[in-house]
Amino acid sequence: xxxxRRDALSDSWVICAPQRDARPxxxxxxxxxxxxxxxxxxxxxxxxxxPEATLVIGDPEANDEVTWAVRVVPNRYPAVTDGDRxxxxxxxxxxxxxxxxxQVSPLSGGHEVIIESPLHVQSLTDLSERHAAMVxxxxxxxxxxxxxxxxxxxxxxxxxxxxxxxASLRHTHSQLVASSMLPPRVAELSQRVKAHYExxxxxxxxxxxxxxxxxxxxxxxxxxxxxxxxxxxxxxxxLMRVVPLEHQESFESLETAAIGELAAxxxxxxxxxxxxxxxxxxxxxxQTRPHRTACSNSFHWWLEIFPRLTKTAGFEWGxxxxxxxxxxxxxxxxxxxxxxxxxxxxxxxxxxxxxx
Amino acid sequence: xxxxRRDALSDSWVICAPQRDARPxxxxxxxxxxxxxxxxxxxxxxxxxxPEATLVIGDPEANDEVTWAVRVVPNRYPAVTDGDRxxxxxxxxxxxxxxxxxQVSPLSGGHEVIIESPLHVQSLTDLSERHAAMVxxxxxxxxxxxxxxxxxxxxxxxxxxxxxxxASLRHTHSQLVASSMLPPRVAELSQRVKAHYExxxxxxxxxxxxxxxxxxxxxxxxxxxxxxxxxxxxxxxxLMRVVPLEHQESFESLETAAIGELAAxxxxxxxxxxxxxxxxxxxxxxQTRPHRTACSNSFHWWLEIFPRLTKTAGFEWGxxxxxxxxxxxxxxxxxxxxxxxxxxxxxxxxxxxxxx
Numbered sequence: 285x286x287x288x289r290r291d292a293l294s295d296s297w298v299i300c301a302p303q304r305d306a307r308p309x310x311x312x313x314x315x316x317x318x319x320x321x322x323x324x325x326x327x328x329x330x331x332x333x334x335p336e337a338t339l340v341i342g343d344p345e346a347n348d349e350v351t352w353a354v355r356v357v358p359n360r361y362p363a364v365t366d367g368d369r370x371x372x373x374x375x376x377x378x379x380x381x382x383x384x385x386x387q388v389s390p391l392s393g394g395h396e397v398i399i400e401s402p403l404h405v406q407s408l409t410d411l412s413e414r415h416a417a418m419v420x421x422x423x424x425x426x427x428x429x430x431x432x433x434x435x436x437x438x439x440x441x442x443x444x445x446x447x448x449x450x451a452s453l454r455h456t457h458s459q460l461v462a463s464s465m466l467p468p469r470v471a472e473l474s475q476r477v478k479a480h481y482e483x484x485x486x487x488x489x490x491x492x493x494x495x496x497x498x499x500x501x502x503x504x505x506x507x508x509x510x511x512x513x514x515x516x517x518x519x520x521x522x523l524m525r526v527v528p529l530e531h532q533e534s535f536e537s538l539e540t541a542a543i544g545e546l547a548a549x550x551x552x553x554x555x556x557x558x559x560x561x562x563x564x565x566x567x568x569x570x571q572t573r574p575h576r577t578a579c580s581n582s583f584h585w586w587l588e589i590f591p592r593l594t595k596t597a598g599f600e601w602g603x604x605x606x607x608x609x610x611x612x613x614x615x616x617x618x619x620x621x622x623x624x625x626x627x628x629x630x631x632x633x634x635x636x637x638x639x640x
Numbered sequence: 641x642x643x644x645r646r647d648a649l650s651d652s653w654v655i656c657a658p659q660r661d662a663r664p665x666x667x668x669x670x671x672x673x674x675x676x677x678x679x680x681x682x683x684x685x686x687x688x689x690x691p692e693a694t695l696v697i698g699d700p701e702a703n704d705e706v707t708w709a710v711r712v713v714p715n716r717y718p719a720v721t722d723g724d725r726x727x728x729x730x731x732x733x734x735x736x737x738x739x740x741x742x743q744v745s746p747l748s749g750g751h752e753v754i755i756e757s758p759l760h761v762q763s764l765t766d767l768s769e770r771h772a773a774m775v776x777x778x779x780x781x782x783x784x785x786x787x788x789x790x791x792x793x794x795x796x797x798x799x800x801x802x803x804x805x806x807a808s809l810r811h812t813h814s815q816l817v818a819s820s821m822l823p824p825r826v827a828e829l830s831q832r833v834k835a836h837y838e839x840x841x842x843x844x845x846x847x848x849x850x851x852x853x854x855x856x857x858x859x860x861x862x863x864x865x866x867x868x869x870x871x872x873x874x875x876x877x878x879l880m881r882v883v884p885l886e887h888q889e890s891f892e893s894l895e896t897a898a899i900g901e902l903a904a905x906x907x908x909x910x911x912x913x914x915x916x917x918x919x920x921x922x923x924x925x926x927q928t929r930p931h932r933t934a935c936s937n938s939f940h941w942w943l944e945i946f947p948r949l950t951k952t953a954g955f956e957w958g959x960x961x962x963x964x965x966x967x968x969x970x971x972x973x974x975x976x977x978x979x980x981x982x983x984x985x986x987x988x989x990x991x992x993x994x995x996x
Contacts, residue, residue, distance in 0.1 A: 286720050287731060288821055290743040297824060299719055299747060307717035307808055361663035363655055363955065363963045364642050375643060376858070376872055376969050380851040385844070386872050387646040391655060442954025450953025452663055461955055465644055468653060469960035488741070495736040502732070516732055516742050569958035588957070596952065597806025598798025599719065599817055601944070602925035604825035607719045613732050 288605075291517035292492060294469075295476060298519045298606045305609040325360075326455035328352070328402025335360065338396060339425055341418050350402045353415060354422045356460075362395035364463050393436055393462040398422050400456045407445070407456055407564075409555050413633050416551045417544040423458065423570065424543060427536035430462035431575045437466040438574050441535075446565025448592040466577050474578035481582035487531050489584035492516075501613040504620060505553065506637045507545050512553055512589075514612035514619070521610035522560075522619065523590040524553055533580040535572040535587070548634035550587065556622050557591045565592040644961075647873035648848060650825075651832060654875045654962045661965040681716075682811035684708070684758025691716065694752060695781060697774050706758045709771060710778045712816075718751035720819050749792055749818040754778050756812045763801070763812055763920075765911050769989050772907045773900040775814065779926065780899060783892035786818035787931045793822040794930050797891075802921025804948040822933050830934035837938035843887050845940035848872075857969040860976060861909065862993045863901050868909055868945075870968035870975070877966035878916075878975065879946040880909055889936040891928040891943070904990035906943065912978050913947045921948040 286301045325333035328350035334357040343353035377386035400419045401411055408416055423441045430439045443458040444451040466474075480488040496502055496513050504512045504524055512526045526549060532538075538546065550568070558564045567590055573583040600606055623638035642657045681689035684706035690713040699709035736742040756775045757767055764772055779797045786795045799814040800807040822830075836844040852858055852869050860868045860880055868882045882905060888894075894902065906924070914920045923946055929939040956962055979994035 286718075286747045288745050288747045289732070292741040292743075295824070297821070301719045303721070304717045304719055361660045362642075363657045363660055365659070376645070376855075376967065377851075378855065380855070382847050382851060385648040385848050386851065387648075389644050391642040391644045438959070440955060440958045442958055444951075444953040448951065450951035459954070465653070467959035467961040468651070470958075491738050492741050495738060495742065499732075499734065499736070567954040567957060569954045571958060590957070595800075595804065595806035597800040598815070598923040598925045599796060601923060601946070602796045602798055602826075602927060603794070603823035605823040611732065 289517035291515060291519070293477075293489060293515075294473065294519075296517070296519060296604075296606070298517050298608050300611055301607050301609055302611055302614070304607065324404055324453070324455050326397075326399045326453065326457060327404050331355070334358075334397075334399075338429075339422060341422055352402060354401070354418045355399045356396050356422055356426055357399065359395040359397050359459065364391055364393040364395050364461055366392055366394055389465070392464045394430065394460075395462075396426060396460045398426070398441075398458040398460065400458065404454075405456050406454050407554065407558065408443075409551055409558060410456065411551070413544070413548045413551060416547040417540075419458065420543045420547040420550075421540070423460070424536040424538060426460050427534075427570075427572060430460070431536070433462070435464050436462050437576055438463045438470060439572070441570040441572075443568045445567070446563055446592065448565035449567045451565075466574055470574060471577060474574060474583060477582040477584075478579055481579070487582055487584050489527060489586065490531050493527060493529070502616045504556075504616050504638065505549060505623070507549050507634060509542050509545050510549055512549060514616040516612060518608055518612045518615070519606035520590045521593050521608055522557070522615045523588060523612075524619075526550065526553070526587040526589065527584065531581075531584055533573040533578075533583050533585060535570050535585045545634050546587070549636055550589070552623075552636045553589055555626055556619050557589070559622055559626055561591065561593075566590060567592070645873035647871060647875070649833075649845060649871075650829065650875075652873070652875060652960075652962070654873050654964050656967055657963050657965055658967055658970070660963065680760055680809070680811050682753075682755045682809065682813060683760050687711070690714075690753075690755075694785075695778060697778055708758060710757070710774045711755045712752050712778055712782055713755065715751040715753050715815065720747055720749040720751050720817055722748055722750055745821070748820045750786065750816075751818075752782060752816045754782070754797075754814040754816065756814065760810075761812050762810050763910065763914065764799075765907055765914060766812065767907075769900070769904045769907065772903040773896075776899045776903040776906075777896070779814070779816070780892040780894060782816050783890075783926075783928060786816070787892070789818070791820050792818045793932055794819045794826060795928070797926040797928075799924045801923070802919055802948065804921035805923045807921075822930055826930060827933060830930060830939065833938040833940075834935055837935070843938055843940050845883060845942065846887050849883060849885070858972045860912075860972050860994065861905065861979070863905050863990060865898050865901050866905055868905060870972040872968060874964055874968045874971070875962040876946045877949050877964055878913070878971045879944060879968075880975075882906065882909070882943040882945065883940065887937075887940055889929040889934075889939050889941060891926050891941045901990050902943070905992055906945070908979075908992050909945055911982055912975050913945070915978055915982055917947065917949075922946060923948070 288297050339356035340352045341354040375388045380386040439462045441460050477488045502514045512524050515525050570587050572585040695712040696708045697710040731744045795818045797816050833844045858870045868880050871881050926943050928941040
């Protein structure tokens with residue numbers, strides 16, 4: 285029997301329908317190599333193929349010509365550009381009788397690529413824990429930079445891996461979009477957690493987290509400062525939310541040791557996804573406090589990781605209601621079992637506890 | 641320069657970023673044959689492989705053992721089931737301290753498959769106009785049936801074609817989900833159009849349509865009763881909205897001639913998408929008035945068709961804001977040009993005008 289669950293954070297309802305997981309598939313979607321990219325623009329030595337870097341984090345152990353470990357550059361095909369904030373031609377609404385029904389605005393900001401290594405590796409899990417920490421440090425530094433710019437209301441860091449997750453290049457990288465518009469759903473989220481705080485004098489995510497920790501069945505992994513779990517009302521199968529155990533408004537205010545711990549935990553969680561499917565297709569997104577519009581007592585930052593196992597189809601488009609064929613408690617149990625089968629790889633500076 | 645546009649109907653904002661369309665792709669996603677399905681459960685002669693039909697539309701021209709043209713059956717792997725409306729074990733929230741943050745409800749209703757032909761054809765465009773009209777007639781009949789059942793607040797008809805659009809079987813088919821819950825976003829839509837009507841004494845979609853007809857650049861095709869256009873703030877590239885020119889609340893109240901006209905128009909629009917990409921991956925969804933919750937003066941039904949050319953990625957997940965790399969006026973112009981290159985196929989009972 286199906287059930288619907290509500291995610292109090294996003295105010296979205298999801299249909300949990302485990303009976304759908306058994307349906308036969310006549311299709312197999314494969315990721316084939318596309319036209320050869322002769323020169324990978326992200327590889328060390330090809331720096332001239334990208335715009336000038338906005339941040340370079342050096343590699344103290346480098347002993348040849350490539351001296352950087354992580355490099356941030358403007359995206360050559362940006363979703364958001366540093367325009368002059370005037371609308372150009374072609375707004376598509378020349379003389380509507382009802383201009384309020386055809387609203388259009390200029391959008392400005394930036395779109396950057398975080399190149400995670402000068403080597404042509406294809407996953408964050410191919411990097412050492414120390415190197416992964418440098419990647420997360422780059423996220424924090426660029427978030428601080430963009431939130432310091434006037435007219436920027438929203439900055440989001442995300443990673444797309446695999447064709448099904450919207451990636452277009454293989455070389456391991458992440459992205460950052462900074463925008464003059466706060467997306468309406470993010471504004472609603474900020475309002476919702478603020479209203480909750482004013483009513484309860486407690487952070488909504490802190491309260492939900494306390495119950496998830498008490499329930500235990502959906503916990504995937506813990507470190508001293510963080511916990512990863514499959515939330516009660518996950519819209520996608522095997523979605524994991526990683527949150528700091530103590531209330532904290534902004535990812536970008538993390539201290540160095542905490543960044544290293546988060547990077548190590550994320551790297552371990554990605555290895556779980558990679559062990560489930562190869563090649564893995566997944567996204568992750570960092571939801572940090574929008575500086576100008578959310579208040580620091582009520583907004584608790586998080587990182588969300590989700591493999592792309594299902595397709596949003598006609599039903600989801602029509603209803604904006606997702607169907608999740610794997611109960612989050614089943615997914616978390618499966619991930620904990622998987623973690624025991626994965627041999628350690630690379631350094632183990634951070635202890636990650638998968639005992640649930 | 642990017643711009644953001646608001647769709648007044650869905651109250652969603654979209655980022656129009658045509659500069660992104662040029663980005664290189666290192667991946668090609670291919671649709672490969674999966675494990676062989678030895679007996680297609682939808683083919684004529686294999687009726688015992690599906691649950692008993694809830695509707696059979698006969699073929700008056702049939703002259704052999706298979707006498708049906710369209711057959712509707714319960715989905716064997718339903719998203720929504722006809723439960724007894726009690727929650728069973730495993731609700732995932734045993735003793736939360738904050739039960740309001742872990743809401744869960746039973747969900748009941750039905751999930752049906754509309755098998756569009758006894759032959760193993762893979763597209764609605766392989767059927768004649770007359771046969772396509774029988775498919776749309778089946779939609780209307782099952783919508784009327786389900787909206788006549790007590791406790792059903794929402795019924796949606798949709799079609800998934802191709803792996804990227806969430807299809808799992810090739811044999812041409814559509815689906816219907818009937819649910820005891822009105823999805824929150826549909827409830828908001830109903831409220832929004834109702835508020836607009838009370839304020840303006842005019843239907844929101846009628847007003848938007850008048851401006852789209854005046855603007856012309858986004859019109860794709862017309863028939864006497866319908867128009868297909870790429871809406872001003874389309875969230876996906878090449879998305880087409882098909883609407884009746886005169887205000888009409890419910891798809892399922894269409895008279896027979898109008899159903900035939902809509903089916904013929906839809907079939908022609910799908911041929912445009914199929915001529916763009918092969919194999920095509922697309923969805924369509926019929927948004928008709930939720931009987932119990934939307935009022936008939938303000939709700940104007942529509943059908944939305946969209947090819948699956950882009951992937952929702954980390955940015956969309958984080959912001960719930962889509963990036964559309966093709967301006968709707970560009971898409972509509974391209975579709976009109978394509979229409980001139982497509983030779984007529986099958987009967988031409990309905991005149992479709994692609995002159996824009």
